[in-house]
Amino acid sequence: MIELRQVAKCYHGQNGVTPALADVNLTVQDGEFVVVVGPSGCGKTTLLGLVAGFERPSAGMLTMDGQPILGPSHQRAVVFQQPTLYPWLTVRQNIGLGLKLRGTPGDRTRLAVDHYLEIMGLSGFGEHASYQLSGGMQQRVAIARALIVEPGVLLMDEPFGALDANTRGDMQRFLLDLWQRLRPTVLFITHDVEEAVLLGDRVLVMTDRPGRIGDEVAVPFARPRHWDLALTPEFLQLKRTVLSILRPDMFF
Amino acid sequence: MPTLGAGMPEHFSSPGRQPRWMWVLPLLLVFAVISLWQGLVSFKVVPTLVLPAPSAVWMDAKMLVLQGFQGQTLWSDMWISALRILSGFLAAVLIGAPLGLWMGTHRVVFKLVDPVLQFVRPVPPLAYIPLMVVWFGIGEMSKTMVILLGTIPVIMISALAGVRSTPRQRLQVAECLGATRFQLFRHVILPSALPEIFTGMRVGIGVAWTCLVAAEMIGAASGLGWLVQIAGQDIQVGVIFVGIAAIGVLGYLMELGIRLLERRVVPWRGHT
Ligand SMILES: Nc1ncnc2c1ncn2[C@@H]1O[C@H](COP(=O)(O)OP(=O)(O)OP(=O)(O)O)[C@@H](O)[C@H]1O
Ligand SMILES: [Mg+2]
Numbered sequence: 226m227i228e229l230r231q232v233a234k235c236y237h238g239q240n241g242v243t244p245a246l247a248d249v250n251l252t253v254q255d256g257e258f259v260v261v262v263g264p265s266g267c268g269k270t271t272l273l274g275l276v277a278g279f280e281r282p283s284a285g286m287l288t289m290d291g292q293p294i295l296g297p298s299h300q301r302a303v304v305f306q307q308p309t310l311y312p313w314l315t316v317r318q319n320i321g322l323g324l325k326l327r328g329t330p331g332d333r334t335r336l337a338v339d340h341y342l343e344i345m346g347l348s349g350f351g352e353h354a355s356y357q358l359s360g361g362m363q364q365r366v367a368i369a370r371a372l373i374v375e376p377g378v379l380l381m382d383e384p385f386g387a388l389d390a391n392t393r394g395d396m397q398r399f400l401l402d403l404w405q406r407l408r409p410t411v412l413f414i415t416h417d418v419e420e421a422v423l424l425g426d427r428v429l430v431m432t433d434r435p436g437r438i439g440d441e442v443a444v445p446f447a448r449p450r451h452w453d454l455a456l457t458p459e460f461l462q463l464k465r466t467v468l469s470i471l472r473p474d475m476f477f
Numbered sequence: 478m479p480t481l482g483a484g485m486p487e488h489f490s491s492p493g494r495q496p497r498w499m500w501v502l503p504l505l506l507v508f509a510v511i512s513l514w515q516g517l518v519s520f521k522v523v524p525t526l527v528l529p530a531p532s533a534v535w536m537d538a539k540m541l542v543l544q545g546f547q548g549q550t551l552w553s554d555m556w557i558s559a560l561r562i563l564s565g566f567l568a569a570v571l572i573g574a575p576l577g578l579w580m581g582t583h584r585v586v587f588k589l590v591d592p593v594l595q596f597v598r599p600v601p602p603l604a605y606i607p608l609m610v611v612w613f614g615i616g617e618m619s620k621t622m623v624i625l626l627g628t629i630p631v632i633m634i635s636a637l638a639g640v641r642s643t644p645r646q647r648l649q650v651a652e653c654l655g656a657t658r659f660q661l662f663r664h665v666i667l668p669s670a671l672p673e674i675f676t677g678m679r680v681g682i683g684v685a686w687t688c689l690v691a692a693e694m695i696g697a698a699s700g701l702g703w704l705v706q707i708a709g710q711d712i713q714v715g716v717i718f719v720g721i722a723a724i725g726v727l728g729y730l731m732e733l734g735i736r737l738l739e740r741r742v743v744p745w746r747g748h749t
Contacts, residue, residue: 279652302653303650312748367650
């Protein structure tokens with residue numbers, strides 16, 4: 226369980242103090258899939274960075290399973306907005322890095338990587354240099370690299386934002402399957418309301434900067450979910466609800 | 478990327494590839510310069526003592542290679558200069574790069590070493606020569622030390638800058654994969670710093686040559702700097718020319734060597 230109590234974050238820069246987050250309270254249960262949406266620059270990435278342990282809060286408390294979050298941990302995998310691959314490693318080595326770092330035997334790593342190359346639609350690209358892939362392919366490598374260690378908590382910052390619509394659909398389906406199998410705790414950031422409603426158990430809508438969690442919309446659809454859920458009237462109704470909170474100006 | 482260009486016409490395979498006839502251009506320039514030079518001499522615009530004819534310089538070169546000048550052939554001077562450069566430069570890289578990496582990863586080391594580095598850096602390496610000669614004589618040690626002292630700040634600063642320029646997210650990715658401090662260094666920081674270190678090495682090899690030639694001019698009995706210096710005292714302009722050309726050729730070869738090594742070690746250079 227991840228808990229945030231009255232968390233605030235200010236950045237101190239040359240052009241003064243930027244309040245990025247103010248008074249965020251959030252509880253994510255084990256195995257829950259929580260999606261955060263919000264306008265650009267409202268502090269979503271900041272929130273994720275705090276939970277990951279990259280940044281310390283200016284005020285408030287963050288805990289995971291009762292322990293304060295003091296730094297990054299292999300229990301919390303992160304997928305960034307940018308792929309951030311290591312250009313000196315091949316695609317295969319990038320994906321297998323997490324296993325290598327914890328001393329997994331080479332042949333086991335090899336099998337696991339083969340598996341992920343396959344699901345990510347990257348078969349045949351294992352020996353390529355990471356920079357020889359397209360942006361969307363690189364992002365899939367980054368996702369595979371985070372998932373291969375089967376982390377208990379997945380922190381994803383607009384992971385599919387750079388993908389084309391088709392691949393994004395594939396990835397969403399893949400993530401739903403994965404969640405069904407492994408039941409990780411997921412904190413997922415997106416600006417795509419449809420994606421939010423399709424994936425999440427709850428959708429949190431953040432307010433403009435300094436960000437706080439404004440509203441929360443529960444997503445009651447049963448799992449396992451399939452992509453055609455997005456075509457049902459109930460789904461559209463819920464999407465409309467979230468949109469009306471996020472962009473009240475679009476509804477009058 | 479050997480596979481990407483396969484099957485395509487030669488000049489399409491990489492965007493930077495020049496048309497075939499481009500190699501003529503430098504030859505053309507050399508030909509033009511030699512013609513102008515021969516003209517200046519033939520029409521007695523300048524006395525041959527100041528500017529000997531190209532053919533005379535060619536004779537000097539042959540003499541230098543076959544008989545040598547004041548007891549040393551050109552080859553032996555080139556050889557000894559190359560050895561000095563390599564020993565001083567390799568020492569600078571082998572000591573400077575780890576030191577710079579260490580400074581970049583440990584605050585205490587940085588605070589300790591940086592003031593010294595900042596103090597030493599603006600001192601022209603030539604200023605060390607008298608001291609080195611007094612301490613180590615005119616033997617090999619003094620040359621190695623001058624090159625080492627002159628080059629090591631460049632290498633250290635490049636390694637430090639390489640560590641500093643490691644993108645934060647690269648570190649964060651590895652931290653989330655459970656990397657230990659050492660793994661973080663080995664798998665992220667070191668490879669991220671390598672391109673900068675190579676840039677430092679390419680600057681450094683130039684500095685090393687400056688140091689070496691100056692050191693050989695002041696206190697040495699062999700080497701290309703010594704050759705040029707002695708020839709100057711004898712007003713043997715042709716020999717000076719050959720000496721300078723030899724320095725140029727060796728310097729170029731070493732730069733080429735570093736570039737080759739760079740392409741092997743950091744083929745990802747320029748890619749994120
Ligand atoms: N390292 C930093 N230093 C100073 N200010 C920062 C830093 N990182 C973020 N900010 C500021 O904090 C605010 C929130 O940034 P953040 O990246 O969290 O937004 P976001 O919601 O992820 O936006 P987007 O949807 O565009 O990715 C912004 O105003 C930004 O300028
Ligand atoms: Mg963001």
